[in-house]
Amino acid sequence: xxxxxxxxxxxxxxxxxxxxxxxxxxxxxxxxxxxxxxxxxxxxxxxxxxxxxxxxxxxxxxxxxxxxxxxxxxxxxxxxxxxxxxxxxxxxxxxxxxxxxxxxxxxxxxxxxxxxxxxxxxxxxxxxxxxxxxxxxxxxxxxxxxxxxxxxxxxxxxxxxxxxxxxxxxxxxxxxxxxxxxxxxxxxxxxxxxxxxxxxxxxxxxxxxxxxxxxxxxxxxxxxxxxxxxxxxxxxxxxxxxxxxxxxxxxxxxxxxxxxxxxxxxxxxxxxxxxxxxxxxxxxxxxxxxxxxxxxxxxxxxxxxxxxxxxxxxxxxxxxxxxxxxxxxxxxxxxxxxxxxxxxxxxxxxxxxxxxxxxxxxxxxxxxxxxxxxxxxxxxxxxxxxxxxxxxxxxxxxxxxxxxxxxxxxxxxxxxxxxxxxxxxxxxxxxxxxxxxxxxxxxxxxxxxxxxxxxxxxxxxxxxxxxxxxxxxxxxxxxxxxxxxxxxxxxxxxxxxxxxxxxxxxxxxxxxxxxxxxxxxxxxxxxxxxxxxxxxxxxxxxxxxxxxxxxxxxxxxxxxxxxxxxxxxxxxxxxxxxxxxxxxxxxxxxxxxxxxxxxxxxxxxxxxxxxxxxxxxxxxxxxxxxxxxxxxxxxxxxxxxxxxxxxxxxxxxxxxxxxxxxxxxxxxxxxxxxxxxxxxxxxxxxxxxxxxxxxxxxxxxxxxxxxxxxxxxxxxxxxxxxxxxxxxxxxxxxxxxxxxxxxxxxxxxxxxxxxxxxxxxxxxxxxxxxxxxxxxxxxxxxxxxxxxxxxxxxxxxxxxxxxxxxxxxxxxxxxxxxxxxxxxxxxxxxxxxxxxxxxxxxxxxxxxxxxxxxxxxxxxxxxxxxxxxxxxxxxxxxxxxxxxxxx
Numbered sequence: 001x002x003x004x005x006x007x008x009x010x011x012x013x014x015x016x017x018x019x020x021x022x023x024x025x026x027x028x029x030x031x032x033x034x035x036x037x038x039x040x041x042x043x044x045x046x047x048x049x050x051x052x053x054x055x056x057x058x059x060x061x062x063x064x065x066x067x068x069x070x071x072x073x074x075x076x077x078x079x080x081x082x083x084x085x086x087x088x089x090x091x092x093x094x095x096x097x098x099x100x101x102x103x104x105x106x107x108x109x110x111x112x113x114x115x116x117x118x119x120x121x122x123x124x125x126x127x128x129x130x131x132x133x134x135x136x137x138x139x140x141x142x143x144x145x146x147x148x149x150x151x152x153x154x155x156x157x158x159x160x161x162x163x164x165x166x167x168x169x170x171x172x173x174x175x176x177x178x179x180x181x182x183x184x185x186x187x188x189x190x191x192x193x194x195x196x197x198x199x200x201x202x203x204x205x206x207x208x209x210x211x212x213x214x215x216x217x218x219x220x221x222x223x224x225x226x227x228x229x230x231x232x233x234x235x236x237x238x239x240x241x242x243x244x245x246x247x248x249x250x251x252x253x254x255x256x257x258x259x260x261x262x263x264x265x266x267x268x269x270x271x272x273x274x275x276x277x278x279x280x281x282x283x284x285x286x287x288x289x290x291x292x293x294x295x296x297x298x299x300x301x302x303x304x305x306x307x308x309x310x311x312x313x314x315x316x317x318x319x320x321x322x323x324x325x326x327x328x329x330x331x332x333x334x335x336x337x338x339x340x341x342x343x344x345x346x347x348x349x350x351x352x353x354x355x356x357x358x359x360x361x362x363x364x365x366x367x368x369x370x371x372x373x374x375x376x377x378x379x380x381x382x383x384x385x386x387x388x389x390x391x392x393x394x395x396x397x398x399x400x401x402x403x404x405x406x407x408x409x410x411x412x413x414x415x416x417x418x419x420x421x422x423x424x425x426x427x428x429x430x431x432x433x434x435x436x437x438x439x440x441x442x443x444x445x446x447x448x449x450x451x452x453x454x455x456x457x458x459x460x461x462x463x464x465x466x467x468x469x470x471x472x473x474x475x476x477x478x479x480x481x482x483x484x485x486x487x488x489x490x491x492x493x494x495x496x497x498x499x500x501x502x503x504x505x506x507x508x509x510x511x512x513x514x515x516x517x518x519x520x521x522x523x524x525x526x527x528x529x530x531x532x533x534x535x536x537x538x539x540x541x542x543x544x545x546x547x548x549x550x551x552x553x554x555x556x557x558x559x560x561x562x563x564x565x566x567x568x569x570x571x572x573x574x575x576x577x578x579x580x581x582x583x584x585x586x587x588x589x590x591x592x593x594x595x596x597x598x599x600x601x602x603x604x605x606x607x608x609x610x611x612x613x614x615x616x617x618x619x620x621x622x623x624x625x626x627x628x629x630x631x632x633x634x635x636x637x638x639x640x641x642x643x644x645x646x647x648x649x650x651x652x653x654x655x656x657x658x659x660x661x662x663x664x665x666x667x668x669x670x671x672x673x674x675x676x677x678x679x680x681x682x683x684x685x686x687x688x689x690x691x692x693x694x695x696x697x698x699x700x701x702x703x704x705x706x707x708x709x710x711x712x713x714x715x716x717x718x719x720x721x722x723x724x725x726x727x728x729x730x731x732x733x734x735x736x737x738x739x740x741x742x743x744x745x746x747x748x749x750x751x752x753x754x755x756x757x758x759x760x761x762x763x764x765x766x767x768x769x770x771x772x773x774x775x776x777x778x779x780x781x782x783x784x785x786x787x788x789x790x791x792x793x794x795x796x797x798x799x800x801x802x803x804x805x806x807x808x809x810x811x812x813x814x815x816x817x818x819x820x821x822x823x824x825x826x827x828x829x830x831x832x833x834x835x836x837x838x839x840x841x842x843x844x845x846x847x848x849x850x851x852x853x854x855x856x857x858x859x860x861x862x863x864x865x866x867x868x869x870x871x872x873x874x875x876x877x878x879x880x881x882x883x884x885x886x887x
Contacts (some may be wrong), residue, residue, distance in 0.1 A: 092177070269303070506538075596641075611625035782810060843875045845873070
């Protein structure tokens with residue numbers, strides 16, 4: 001079952017219906033783009049740090065020397081009869097049904113910035129204000145929004161309204177009595193930009209190059225015409241300058257003996273190399289590079305880039321970019337940063353407790369009231385999908401409001417690509433025997449939309465529920481009412497996780513270290529979403545006085561799908577809206593139609609959208625549909641569409657049908673705007689889709705999209721893309737990519753163990769374990785009298801990896817032994833990843849033998865070239881006999 005997450009939203013009846021209309025077999029994703037924005041192209045304020053807070057200054061995108069800040073708020077005061085009073089007022093409704101709370105707020109700079117404002121101004125932002133308090137005797141936290149928030153010269157005039165007398169009395173009690181812990185929450189939402197990749201290389205062992213197609217130009221080189229494709233790695237600063245240092249110790253690039261440590265190669269969609277660079281000297285070179293194809297030679301559909309660190313044999317593979325559409329970004333200026341534009345919400349909590357004896361003016365219009373705490377009445381609703389009973393709590397002071405609990409807790413994901421699970425592992429130790437793994441993770445609450453929709457209908461028809469305009473809100477409790485129990489690895493039964501931070505929104509926890517063998521079992525269990533093992537399953541027990549609450553299940557598994565897997569970009573593609581009409585006096589029908597498009601001397605084909613064939617039109621009847629060119633047309637305004645109708649028939653008055661040379665006529669041709677949608681899999685797992693449909697938001701309407709040129713089923717490996725054409729099924733006027741939403745039907749994941757390992761294990765610490773290898777030399781003693789003067793053994797931990805260790809045997813090694821056998825030991829670092837994944841190469845190393853047959857006085861080679869053997873792989877001890885020696 002695919003689920004929708006409710007991030008603390010309050011849903012009334014109409015909003016619930018709109019929010020819950022997701023079909024249960026669909027996963028609707030608002031368009032997400034992974035394209036960064038150059039500093040010069042920003043439309044919002046930007047910061048030079050990754051974490052947004054109200055204690056930092058932002059740069060104005062229109063004038064970088066101008067500084068902005070996210071403001072905070074305080075209560076306004078005024079002087080009455082010589083005394084200062086807060087501009088806060090409670091007022092009972094004249095009809096006795098409910099009342100209101102009015103607060104005037106003023107804008108203030110954050111305390112941390114007061115001494116360094118230097119003319120900085122408040123930033124534009126949206127504000128949401130709420131009153132929060134805990135109902136005594138229940139531990140339930142109540143949140144009431146200020147629904148009327150008006151701008152004033154200095155801040156806001158905010159009003160909260162409640163609809164019943166009892167709830168108004170409860171609000172009065174919460175403000176006057178400290179037992180409620182009342183506070184005002186001021187949420188400020190801003191659109192800001194932060195460095196998209198700064199520091200990414202420092203925190204991520206394997207950053208993924210983010211490739212962009214930036215420019216296409218026609219050039220002439222020595223009389224030959226070429227098409228040059230310009231590319232850019234947007235997160236160039238995630239790769240250190242050290243990766244591009246001159247490396248004479250590594251194999252040369254042609255005659256260049258000081259080639260770069262890291263080579264940059266460009267490949268087409270079939271893996272054929274298009275071009276390569278072996279001389280980049282610093283990471284900034286990644287900002288603008290290119291390849292060219294001779295004019296008339298077709299461009300590949302896509303390309304991607306591989307950065308090969310030859311020292312460690314590590315390869316960084318980029319995403320694929322579409323070369324058939326328009327470039328999607330401009331080249332960066334030297335030193336220019338790329339920013340990620342996002343919407344951030346910061347919450348300011350202001351204590352809101354005012355004793356009536358000290359602030360009587362606040363309560364002067366409250367009348368007689370009972371200071372009631374207010375309880376909750378439980379309703380238990382069966383849901384057949386999981387054959388379980390769920391509880392909904394109705395407020396006594398406001399019977400329209402029902403509180404619900406989440407269905408489960410699941411692994412949260414990072415907020416940016418590749419949306420890795422918030423499941424991180426740190427290794428400690430040196431050998432397989434003493435290595436331990438420490439797991440830290442974060443869970444989020446998930447609620448199934450269909451379950452709430454079912455409950456809404458049943459509650460409205462329940463005989464004990466008089467109110468029909470029901471409002472849903474998530475239940476919020478203090479941590480003391482929650483107990484989290486988990487089945488730990490290397491333990492028996494469920495253990496209480498008192499060390500964790502638990503709320504009904506999320507759980508944060510770090511487990512005690514476990515052995516490497518236990519982690520191997522844990523990794524296999526969580527990646528396979530295994531239901532056989534209890535490891536890392538559990539539940540949250542909820543305690544409410546007088547109410548029995550079912551526990552909330554916890555399942556820590558890595559392969560669960562989420563909406564934030566796919567990044568969507570579009571390339572505007574010319575299309576035509578055609579109106580065809582039957583201008584004859586008879587009804588006509590056609591079995592098919594062939595589209596051709598003429599653009600000057602060129603003729604192109606096209607596909608159709610919005611037309612159903614066979615087509616039948618009565619005399620004078622017309623139909624409008626879309627034609628999408630199969631290639632990009634440079635001058636679409638000059639293009640002419642021609643239609644060749646197939647299987648034309650005339651329908652006679654007597655009911656007979658005869659073939660005819662007549663056809664439908666094009667009576668109107670207009671330019672339309674469609675989109676070629678390019679979808680990239682941002683996850684570290686392969687995804688599978690059964691299909692795609694979607695809509696474009698136009699005002700309050702959702703207009704369906706016509707999806708064309710899509711082959712199903714769709715299988716997309718990590719980092720790769722697929723594309724299709726999307727056209728609005730009716731005229732909606734201009735729209736942006738952000739107005740599109742898509743349903744990814746039948747979305748499933750196939751986790752890639754290797755990529756998930758890289759995503760969750762901190763490979764910057766103990767990426768390897770040490771294996772002690774005993775090397776025994778079973779040959780005649782090396783001496784000045786023997787042909788061999790020196791024997792060297794070199795070791796690697798991968799076939800194409802760098803040298804990691806070497807041993808040398810000389811004649812002196814035989815002086816203190818009575819046998820012809822010499823033994824030495826070497827500690828080789830081997831990849832933990834191979835061990836955890838059960839790789840065939842786990843525990844193996846590569847070695848080669850180098851013989852020196854003549855040496856100088858220092859033991860170095862002199863007079864004769866070394867004899868170098870071939871690389872061989874081995875596990876365990878190494879016995880060198882004469883049969884292993886190179887000839």
